[in-house]
Amino acid sequence: MARSKTARNILLGIENLLLHKLRTFLTMLGVVFGVGSVVAMLSVGEGASQEALEQIRKIGSNNIIVTSIKAAEDASSSAMQANMSIYGLTYNDQIRIEETFNRIRQTVPVKMVRQECRLGERALELRVVGTLPAWFELLQRDVVAGRVLTDADIANLAGVVVLTEFGARKLLAAENTIGSTLRVGSSYFEIVGIVRSEGGLAGNIQMPDEQIDAYVPITVARERFGDIATTRSAGGYNREMVQLHQLIVEAASIDDVESVAKGIEAMLARFHKKEDYRISIPLALLRQAEATKRTFNIVLGSIAAISLLVGGIGIMNIMLASVTERTREIGVRRAIGAKRRQIISQFLIETIVLSTVGGLIGIGLGMFIPWLITYFAGMPTVVTLKSVLLSVGISVAVGMVFGLYPAVRAANVDPIVALRHE
């Protein structure tokens, strides 16, 4: 009974609004654009943070990535010995880190070498990474064919190689290549598997497997290729000695990531004269993405709030005009026996219907704009149920806030004066 009465009142409100279709539509526009921008803005922010989350998941949110870098002043520093630059993480760094921190699950060393490789007729330079089976646990990638490295490979110094999708494409290798022999430098390896690889940046962190073509057991890499890499350049030879190119540290839990990273930073600072390493924390990216989202939401949120305010004032303006226009009607209703609050609810319902319908159209617009953004600018956008519900709430609230004053004005109309009103 009460529900059907509300429904009837809403219908009456709609009927009244439909009497002035153009006016109603124009009045709605403010809310349409206000709500539209709220939904669109939230979807862009949400898209950005979900994208960040997705990338972080690919790197591993519990991981800390320590990468060897050639310190800037290295070119002329004392570390140059006989045309050789020595920098980066050492085998000892890994041992120290593993022994010092107990909130670590495991560490995975990465030793990268560039070698001339040959598969059948095809020969080219590949980036080969020596690592442990744990690599494949930390960076979860689908196995396209065959298998990944095993502990036995490490222990037995097995001459096996796992290609990345990327490397396989270069070599024109496919599933049927499993079991074939790949020549790496002067050694021969059996191709045992192909795994997927991820490229691109997650914020400013490069995917660890972005440029890797193949994996071999780290023990084999150390034995066969050593720590010194020679590259030919214009002036002659450049020799570099790097023991480990990267160390991926997996913290015991997500709560340990930041403290462990700090500890590693302090420890490395103590043992390295120069800062020839960089520590990246995917988790920090998440924080960054969230901070960006917050800023984004605040800035665009204020813009949306202003447009909603303008829309609300527009509604209030029209409703005040409508109250004046309908003074006589109000007088008649009051004379017949309508109570003040019934007049208030009549006008308030009209305003809320107006703003809510505007809001719903706005939500449609707000879902269309992100689609355009994604389609044309390639930016990820996600319209969440939360933002839609929020928008509906905002629309109703705009109607209530800006409709209240006109409604109270209507209710305070003196019926005697109103009945004489022209």
Place this chain on the structure above:
Amino acid sequence: MHTAPGEHRNGAVIALNNVRKTYQMGSTLVHALAGVSISFYPGDFWAIMGPSGSGKSTMLNILGCLDRVTSGDYVLEGNDVSTMEDDALSDVRLRHLGFIFQSFNLIPQLTVRRNIELPLYYLGWEAERSAARAVELAGLVGLEGRLNHKPTELSGGQMQRVAIARALANDPQILLADEPTGNLDSATGDQILNILGQLNREGKTIVMVTHETHVAAHAKHCLHMRDGKIESIEEN
């Protein structure tokens, strides 16, 4: 059938006792009603006459619970309305009174049916029941064929008949009319007066303000006002 000033009798539907209505206009006080005492009984048909500014409309507004007395008592069907709050007065209007105005005061965007249903809407009647009532009332005033028309599509006489149907919707004991024929030609006006006469015969108490003697002649009693006071009472 009337009582002398100051006297009260049981059975009156409307009893005014020394009612005053004073307006402040700047520094001067305007006594729109300067002590009015009178009782109206069920089935009475009163005309209120008097020169412009004599307080007729003020009297009707007070009778209609649209305005409050400055002092004095007003008892309507046993309820002391002189002390009532706004909501309670609305309720009295809704349940006990029907209004007929000079300028009809139909709501232009609503159909005849919906105009007639208006009091029932505020009484909380269900849609079907009030629709049936609207049809019945439209038949009573001879407008059954116009239910879905807008007021602007009707003649003055038809509009006033819709207004009467609306005033009857809540089945009030008392009908209040402020110059109901003021905007109509005399033939149409007579039709309206005949309807009012018929309603009176069926038991409604009617109080009607008018300027015209031939209109007042339809009433059973005529109350002449001057300067906010009852000047004389005339029986037809």
